[in-house]
Structures are given as structure tokens and as C-alpha cells.
Amino acid sequence: MRNAFWLAAGVAALALTTGTSSAKSEELTLCWAAWDPANALVELSKEFEEQSGHTMRFEFVPWPNFADRMLNELNSGGQLCDLLIGDSQWIGGGAENGHYVKLNDFFEAEGISMDDFAPATVYAYSTWPKGEPNYYALPAMGDANGWFYRKDWFERPELQEAFQAEYGRPLAEPTTQRELMEVAKFFQGREIDGQTVYGVSIFTERGSEGITMGATGALYAWGFKYENEPGSYDMEGAVNSPEAIEALEFYKELYECCTPPGYTNAYMEQSLDAFKSGQVAMAMNWFAFFPGLYADPNTGGDKIDFFVNPPQNVPASTLGGQGISVVSYSDKQDAALEYIKWFAQPDVQAKWWALGGYSAHNSVLNDPGFVESQPFAGDFLEAMANVQDFWQEPTYAELLLAMQERLHNYIVADQGTAEEALNGLIEDWTEVFEDDGKL
């Protein structure tokens, strides 16, 4: 027993001495989500390590826990991350609560101009208040929600014929949301190569942001608006407009008619799984995954193709993507700024795109060869031209969780009507804005 005691004592002592890290270290920690582009960033950053002499450490958190863990980290004033590639909606909170370092002076001193980046990404990822020239992040990763499908199935003559007979048009990339549902219905339950396949896999996740990001793809395409006048917080008639109700009913129908069984809590990973295991004909996901999907040995290459979120009343896509910020609690801010300076260089940005990251730099996007550089590059530009984002208010988490609950209750748990869900959402949001003194 005594030995065990000393062992425990030793371990405890060790814990006390290793608990605090030295301030002189040049080891920078970059926090981001654990996904394909993060691996590309690790590759890219090797060059920075060579040039600067700093070492990079990475803390990648899986998407379902990413917001939870990172916002908790910021709110606890934690020093885990020196650099954070935070989600676009966090910018309001990051700026107002002092989590992010304001970058204006740094940009000016280093000659980094936000005019060199795509305006939609600067607006969404960097500025707070929205559109004001106060920058809290550098656009790091442009992203939007898009679609991909089994091109090899679409091209099969027997399926082509059957589809033509049923719907009176050729089986092809859908050009409206309604067409998308028809294609999905066509594939649902069909036998292909001896396996039962399903129509689409869409986002239905409850815990973080999944179902909201999925359903807004339909809502925006029907013309959904958060407010009657931007900045007015006047939501009655906008959030619950007839178009919004129709769009939400559409998304629920799509979920019910055409998804594989058990996809009741599906987000990025599940959508990828469903597609890669050959279960679905079409799937939605962020453009960030498209390079990996294209490279997939089983379902990539000439078996896959991509399309932008189809319009219904208007062309629109749900915005993803992130900017890179310096965390104000870090004691290695200078080294962190060095990283951003390095990252903003056009040649690094070009390499970033080549490795599978979505650069937002104009020199990359406006390059004549860009559209042809990848099969999804053109779709990406098209999507980014019409992106819409969720609220970016400092209270965004509350606003998002309210929407998650209302949508999941209506779409998956099948409770109430679309109108009730949206009316309830206005109630929830009004309460949040009232509590925050905005209403």
C-alpha cells in the first residue's frame, strides 16, 4: 500500500509542476475543426515552421463538439489556442467580448489589404459590426453548402429512360429545389447493383448546428429573410413568410420521403458516410469536403460530380467558412500575428488552394485557370456569389439553439406545423433580443 501511495504522490507532484507552461515557448497552438482542410493546413504550415523557427501545434476538434468546446475555451479565458479558425457566426461575440484581437493596426503596418480578399468573405468572416471596417479575422477558408451526386448512376441508360418516362425530362443535375426532390424520390428504394439505395442525405443533426445549416439551404432558396429591414430585428412576416413556411415544409418532406433510414441526427460525417458507402444518389455537404470526395477511390473521380444549391425563387447558398483570429488571452500574440502575415501572402494562398483549402484571396479566385483547376471550382465561385449567413449577433448561440430545437421538433420529431415552428422561432428570438437590449 505504501508503494502505491508514493506512486500517487509522485504523479500528483508531477501534475503540479507540469500544469503551467512556460511563457517563453515559441510553440504556437492553432485550433480548428477536425476535417479534411485541417490536414491540408498542417501540410501548408510546415513551410511557416521552416521560415519562422516557431513550431506549430494543432488542436482539431470534431465538428459536433467544435463550437461547444471552443466557445467554452474562449469564455473561460483559456490559453489553449493562440490562433483560432473560428466559425463565421462567432465573430460578433469574439469582437464584443474581447476574445479576438482587433487586426486593423496590424493589417495597416504589414500592408495587408482586405481589398485583396473576396468581399463576401471579408464581410462574413472578418468584420464586426457587419460591414464596418473593423477586422477581427483574416478570411481563411471560404465555404458554402453544396451538393454532389453519383454521376455514374445518373448516366446509366436504363435509369435515364425510366426517369424520362416518369418525369418527362432527362435525369440530370437538378436546377430547382423541387427538381431535386423529384430526383431523390426517383432513387429512393431503388435497387442498384443489388443494393437498395436512397435519394439524398441531408443535415438533420440536433446538437450543434446541423439541421439549421441544412434547412436554411431550402429557406434561403425560397427567399427567406431574417428581418423585414436589415438591422431592425423586425421578424414578424419575414421569418414566418409564406415562402418560409413552404420551404420548411419542403425540407421536412425531403427528409421524410428520401433519406436513408436512421438518418435522424446526421451532419457532415454521416452525410459523407452515406455517400461513400454507396447508399445515396445525392448528398449535401460543405465545399470543404469536395476535394476529399473527388479523391475518394470508391465513389470519387468520374463517379462523382457537384452542383451548387439549386434555387427555387432566388439563387442562394448557406454560408460556411471561417476566418483566422488571434486569441486575446494568448501570451504569444506576436508569433501568432507572424503566422497570419505569412498566411496572407498570395503564393501561400495559392498553395493553400492546391492542397485542398478554399482560399478567399482574389489572386487565387480571379486567376484565369481557377474555374478549370478543380471540377467544383466553378460551383464554388457561383455559390459564394449568393451566400447568406445565420445571425452573427453576440447572442448567436442562443439564436441558433432555438432554431435547432424548433426545426428538429418539427422536421424529425414531427410535432406541430411549419408555421407553428416559425412562429415559435420568432417568439424565442424576440426573447433573446429583448434580453440583450436590442428590442
Add this chain to the structure above:
Amino acid sequence: MSAHSITEPSSGTKWIAGILVVGYAVVTLIPLLWIVATGFKTPADAISYPPKVVFDPTLEGYVNLFTTRTRVTPEQLEALPPPEGFAEEIVRSYGMVIAGPSRFGERFMNSVIIGFGSTFLSIFLGTLAAYAFSRFKIPLKDDLLFFILSTRMMPPIAVAIPIFLMYRELGLSDTHLGMILLYTAVNISLAVWLLKGFIDEIPREYEEAALIDGYTRFQAFYKVVLPQAATGIASTAIFCLIFAWNEYAFAVLLTSGTAQTAPPFIPTIIGVGGQDWPAVAAGATLFLLPVLVFTVLLRKHLLRGITFGAVRK
């Protein structure tokens, strides 16, 4: 037949009871065996339908658990020197290379450090307090003892709100020290209650004889009581360790990286595109194994431990 008393069950009854209990035990073990088995499957075998009971075991799950991997082009793969060791070989067969170690080792070590650190502190403080409660007249003793017990009734999430704020002020968020103190505070009620029971069972005459022999009270405690209570202390320590080892709610709310333990980490292990169930199962197996061993060692004191000493055999 006449040998056993009338209360002794007949051998037929014993057979039936035995079969039913063994049947339950087998069913209850299936999920655990499935975890262990999944750890040795390939990702494809793990998600095949119908579920595979017979399969070719592989260490892929364990390799994926301990490494991070990146995809390379076939040309790059060709250009590489031949793989070193089985791990490299497995990873290459998927067109990838090992990029480095994963975070699992660190998280596991965090569990070890925080588990042992808080167990040591709980036992240290708990033994002292238990001895005092057992042997001395302390004003409001019953109230203090009950107060110590009642701290265990609060929902962890409820307590976590102010602790979060307090740790933020003190800079204890996401530190080993912060988690050790927190788990000690949670475990100390168990330690005091169990240890008081064990010390109560040691006859006072031993110490009193020592005191008459010229020992100080402290020496009597150290040289007479502690050795007598060794088994009790050991089993209490294991209970504290298991609690700290398994704890999830505080860990998920108060740690983000540096001091994160394995329970919040294991469910977030993902592979390239999709949850990597063999790696999750491998992590779970390694993590659950120590507790299984401890449970077998503890079996005599189990009941006492889980009821805070309220029921003893």
C-alpha cells in the same frame, strides 16, 4: 438428502437459478465483448451487415487510435521507402502515411495524472478527517458528516456554473491542478464516509495501549491505526480512482485540451470521413480495462463502496 437443512435450496432449484443467472450474465456481457471485438476489426468489417461475429483480427483500430494519418497521391506513395513495421504497412494499404501521434496518449495520461492525483489527495485528507470523526468528540459531528455527504447529491452541471466562473478568475480552467482539486472535492465525501466505517471497526484498545506506551496521539494514528486500516484505505482509493477515471460532466465543461481526460475525448475520435468505430472501440477497450481489473480486485468491498458504507456485509 437429509444432510442439508430445510432452508437449503434443492439441487433442482439451484440448477434453474444457475442457468437463469448465467443467461443474464452472458447477455449483459455482449455489449462489452462487442467493444473488445470491434477494436480488432477493420472499419469495413465493423460496419458490415449482418454484423460479423467471425472476422480476421487486425490491429488497424489501435494503429488509427494512436496515429494521425494523411492521404498522399499514389505517385508519392510509390516514392516512399518501404514501410517500417506493421503500423506503417496497414496505413499505406489505405493510400495514406502516418503523419504523427494522435492526441489519445496525452488524454490517457491526463486521466492517469488527474485520477491518481485526486485519489491521493482525497485519501490523504479523507483519512485524517475520518480518523478525527471516528475517534474524537467534535461539535456538530453528525451535521458535519451529513454536510459532507450532501455535497454528493448536487447535479454536477449545477455546481459547474460557479466553478467555471471561479476557475476562470483563478486561471484554473483546463489545468491539471484545477481538475485534481475538483475531483478531490467530489470524492472526499465518499472517502470520509467509507474510511470512517473502516476506522470505526479498528478497536480503540490498540491505540490506547500505544498511548500508554508513550506514543503521541499522532504516532498512534500513524503507527497503529494506519497499518490496520490499510485494506480499507486501498479499497476506498480504488473507488475514488474509478470515479475520477469515469467522470465526464466536469471534464467536458471545464477542460478543452491541456487537461482533457479520456472520457470526453474517446467519443470524438473520428477517422477520415466518418466515425472510426474500430479506433473508438480500441480506445474504449484500453480505457475500460483497468476498471475491469479493479472491479475484480474490489469485489469484497464493492457493496460498501457503492452505498457510501451504508450497507456492509
Add this chain to the structure above:
Amino acid sequence: MQVVQQIFENGSFMTNSVITAAAEKTPPSVARKVRGLSDRAIAWIFVAPTIFLLLAINIFPLIWTVRLSFTDYRANRLNREVEWVGLRNYERILTDDGIWMNMQATAHFLVWTIVFQVLIGFALAYLINKKFKGSALWTTIIVLPMMLSPAVVGNFWTFLYQPQIGLINYMVEFFTGIPASSFSMLGSVELAPWAIVIVDTWMWTPFVMLICLAGLRSIPDYIYEAAEIDRASKWRQFWTITIPMVLPFLMLAVLFRGIENFKMFDLVVQLTGGGPGSITELASINLKREAFEKWRTGYSSAYAVILFVTIFGLASIYVKALNKVKAR
């Protein structure tokens, strides 16, 4: 709360409390004569660190929680002015329909896990008490699930529950012919509340079993022998001897499970995360969302206060009943 204390202080659960009682009676006069620190000083030196730690990490936070519950504080909005809102947070919580739904989900979970665990746990203990060969070994095996990390095990159960590849759905298809992909244990509104009850029952039935077993073993053989002589049937012996004698133990087991499952977080959060919709969103899960995702610190402090007042209240009512049973 004196009553809760009694069940722990009262020796009737402690079958070997004789030694303890004897020890209590020895006068401490011998100790007083010896040199070194006085007993009084040692007592305080020994107890103080524990009390201090609990005050710092339990009581101080508790008081802080109560204080915060009267404010509109938000832990993620440092630059925002904090205002006293009186009882407004409490009013909002008690009139919120959503929270009553969470309470119903918690009650459903609580009641059914206890029902199943008591029935199966008692039955197992009864069978093990037949002392068949190897019963000790099998008892140890049965106990294993209860000692494991609920988060890690709960996470793995989501794999077992998957409609297309999971073992559970496959077994259901195998035995009943219902196609495995036609139902989703964790995704369906009807099944999810039962899916979490099943896993908790799997994990915690051994706990109830162990306590029942202690109860059964505390019944002296001579009582049954006397009943045999009176020619009481086995059935009658079961209802007039076994059940009443085990009941206090069983009630203690229910108390422990009740408190634990009222606080339930880790297992269910891993299994369903509260979904689908909010069907399995137990009180603790909802509280976590309010406190650490929406960051409504003041509001969730009031919620926390309500929760532990409820736990203490229910527990003390229950313990009164338990003491009555024991007094019989």
C-alpha cells in the same frame, strides 16, 4: 434533513456495527493524559482541510449560484452590465412549458429505470442467493457494466443501436423478423425514451442486485425454519418474510438510483444528446444547454437551484417513508 442522516447513522444496515458501538463507549480519558498536541487540536487539524476544501469548492459556489440566480448575468458577456432581476428567472422557469417537458422526460426516465432495475435486480439477487456453484464468480461478471465510464459506454451503444449496422437492430430482426432498417432506436420519438431506459437498466441493475443480495443474506435462517415448522407455504414465506425484510434495502437502492438518475447527464447526452427534438432532453441536459451553450448564467443558476431543491425535497420525503418501513 436529519432523517437522511438517520439511515446512515442507524445501525440496522450495518450488520457488524457491534464493534463500532463498543468503540464509541470507551471513554477518551486515557488519551487526554498523554503528551503531544491535544486531541482537540489534532481533531481540528485533521478535519479542517476537508471542510475548507468543501467550503471552497462546494458551499461557496452554491452560495454564488443562489446569488447569480437573481441576476441576468451572462458569463460570456464580460462587458455587459449585470442587473438584479429579483425572482424573474424563477418565474420564467416555472412558467416555461419546455422545462415542464424536460421534467416529464426526466420523470419517465427515472420511474421506468427504477421499475426495471428493481424487478430484474431483485430477481437476480433472489436467484444468486440460491447459492448455486459458481454464483460468486457470476456475480462479479454481472457487476462489471456498472463500474464503467457511462460516457464511453454510452457512446458505444449509439453504434449498437444503429439501424443499418447495429447489433441490437440485427438481433431484433433475427428474433422477430422486423426489418432492422425499419426502426431507429435513438432517432424515433416513440423508441428513444425507451432506448435510454434500456442502457441505464443494463448498466445499473447490478447495483440494485448487490444491495438486494445483502438484504437477503441479512435474513437469519431460523426465521424460515420457524415458518417451515408452522407449515407456511414457500409463497407465503416469500411475501411475509423475504419481501418485508428486504424492503428497507430495496428502498435504499431506490434512493441511490433516484438521486443518480435525477442528475443523469453523461450516459444520455452521449446516447441521444436530448433528441429527437427534445424528447429525451433530461433536466441536466437542458441545464447544460442553458448554462454552457446559451450562456444564460443567471437564468440557469436559478434552474440549478430549483433542481437541487427538488432533489433534496423528494429525497427527504422519501427517507421519511424509508424510516417508517424500517421502524416496523
